[in-house]
Amino acid sequence: MGISAEAGHGLRVGDVVVVRNATPAHHHRTPWFVKGKTGRIASISGPFLDPESRAHGGDGLPKRRLCAVEFRQVDLWGEGYRENNRDSLLTDIYEHWLERLGQ
Amino acid sequence: MSDDHSHPDLKHHVPLSERAKRAIAIHRLLVAKGIIGPAEVESVIDQVRTRSPADGAKVVARAWTDPAYKGRLLSDSRSAVLELGYRLSRDADLAVVENTAGVHHLVVCTLCSCYPTALLGPPPDWYKSFAYRQRAVVEPRAVLREFGTELDECARVRVVDSTADLRYLVLPRRPGGTDGMSEVELAGLVTRDSMVGVGEAKTP
Structure with a gap:
């Protein structure tokens, strides 16, 4: 899986991060329901070619590290999540979508 | 890929759906531009199917x-x-x-x-x-x-x-x-x- 302890711009496994709440017009792989949400980096892989560039004929550079970010389900859905407060969701977010909380 | 190239799986007397025509056109372009090899799509499909x-x-x-x-x-x-x-x-x-x-x-x-x-x-x-x-x-x-x-x-x-x-x-x-x-x-x-x-x- 190629996990490394450090992301391109200093993100590390264990960091608490906020997903940028942006809606660029171009193709991107960040699901709407995690935008603006806070989670924790569980692992880091890559770097991979950037799909936001490749989808539009670009070369995919610079490569981006991919962070598996874990969110509490109740943080994503609020009262809409009626199952179990301890449940979580893990999803892969490219590093340039993440900001370390408190910076 | 020339126009007279016949795809082994496609008989010309079978009417193609718009989606199929589009897929073939995209495939031809990708091959013509050298982005993929002529048999690459088929080999990937074969690999997945196995x-x-x-x-x-x-x-x-x-x-x-x-x-x-x-x-x-x-x-x-x-x-x-x-x-x-x-x-x-x-x-x-x-x-x-x-x-x-x-x-x-x-x-x-x-x-x-x-x-x-x-x-x-x-x-x-x-x-x-x-x-x-x-x-x-x-x-x-x-x-x-x-x-x-x-x-x-x-x-x-x-x-x-x-x-x-x-x-x-x-x-x-x-x-x-x-x-x-x-x-x-x-x-x-x-x-x-x-x-x-x-x-x-x-x-x-």
Whole structure:
């Protein structure tokens, strides 16, 4: 899986991060329901070619590290999540979508 | 590719759907521009079709019987499956997540239908449906119950949404009462659904 302890711009496994709440017009792989949400980096892989560039004929550079970010389900859905407060969701977010909380 | 090239699978007297015409046109362009080789699409399709959940089951059974292998599978999945002769596509990497008494993983791709085809073959239709892709993230336990999977009260659910360059395979829990079983026998207990996380491995 190629996990490394450090992301391109200093993100590390264990960091608490906020997903940028942006809606660029171009193709991107960040699901709407995690935008603006806070989670924790569980692992880091890559770097991979950037799909936001490749989808539009670009070369995919610079490569981006991919962070598996874990969110509490109740943080994503609020009262809409009626199952179990301890449940979580893990999803892969490219590093340039993440900001370390408190910076 | 010249116009008189006849695709082996397409007879010209069969009317093609608009979607098929579009796919052929895109394929010709990709070949003409040298982005893919003439036989590359077919070889990838063939490769996916030769894979089935029986392949993923062999990987799981090895992990159940060999703790050192399991460690490698969880930490460096690409190399670990290569040991058993499985090649991943050049585009997507693999991650394996382990189900335990305390945590149950369920895999979905909300953006499209990313799936570990290199180990499981093509995804089932329900995996690609809007209903599954939407509900798996919002009410995973309800979805699990519809697949006949009742979790222990103490287990938490961790949904894995594979949005990008990693394909996720679930390493299901080894069922009880399987102590004396061989690796081949164990592989027979590993279902596709248990490796997607909507089910658990069969009990003998």
